[in-house]
Amino acid sequence: MRHLGWIAGGAAAVLVGAGAITYAVADGDDSGTRAPAADSADAGFARDMAVHHQQAVEMSYIVRDRTRNTEVRRLAYDIAQTQANQRGMLLGWLDLWELPKVSADPPMTWMGMSDMASGKDGSLMPGMATNTEMKRLGTLDGKQAEVLYLQLMTDHHKGGIHMAEGCVEKCTVGVEKRLAQGMVASQQSELDLMAGLLEQRGAKPRN
Template sequence: MSPSGRSAGLTAFVATMLALVLVAASLIIGRATAGPDPLPNTRSAEAGFARDMQIHHDQAVEMSMIVRDLTDSPDIRLLAYDIATSQSQQAGQMFGWLATWGLPQSSPEPAMTWMHRPLPSGESHVHGVPDATSAVPEAMPGMATRAQLEELKTLRGVAAERMFLRLMIAHHEGGIDMADALLQRSDYPVVTDLAGSIAKAQQSEIQLMEDLLAERQ
């Protein structure tokens, strides 16, 4: 193997090990910050958010790891690394919550059901939040299809960067919708704190990605 190949392999190994350490640490943090009694029940907005946002985050991590192998752009690689590490940490934290709450990691009902229940105030619809009377969607908001992910894997360079940015912008927009829906349905401190930070961080990253995409048009 050439020196450059060994260096790239070492970098990937270090990145993977760091991500694993962050996940392990976040599990501990999740258990330690699971919140006060009474604990959320398995059909609560808090439990639904923790389960569904883990799945949503997992795809963001997957897309980020895909694009890091398809581009030499320092900006895109740094963005992908930041998304992968932050969302891995948050997913681990939410996994820890569910474990501490004594709830299963898998949902007893279809994904996103919690987003379509009436608000505590009795209102059925708030701007930016799904209508509680509408049907539960088959896919989470902003999720890329498997076909789109497979297409991304076939691209290289600027073409891969463009597709990644478009997919991740939509993905972040969906994540913000989920965070906003939780904030409309919960006053459980640790969950609302994380949902608020997710919405704020992803809105900032959307602006960055739109700027990066504009540079590549």
């Protein structure tokens, strides 16, 4: 049921994203004037961040079912909803630009960092959890699940912020650059919150 809920949420996010796109184009935003190339930073960021966000959403729904702590559940819900919405926008832009959602190039190529995307054990980009870590999160309960989630999501946000800063620097579509700037601000705020939650549990970020 968790995965069905995630799929439904993802579908809703795509609709929200499509609405945002329509509004931006109707409002004369530069996102509708010229479609970026398939190998551009704009397209690369949209593809890679959509994948990055997908794991954050999945991770958040896992911990929601593994703890009863109100603070952690609220944080996980906020992250899942925000990143599902943003993911819908990113995929919607790719549709608008008539560009593929997958690329033959390795992840992070648009940042000149394809060598950092090893794909080892499912970790396709910096900050992403491995398949082993995701499976382990699904076996823990209570405080143990909370700590691992907060540690994994801290790494995830650090990688996401790095990517978003790359888009702020390299992307040319104004509405996408503004989304990336918003990601940096919101995820940095959540990093501060997660550091406090980890400290309350006698733990620290892994890096």
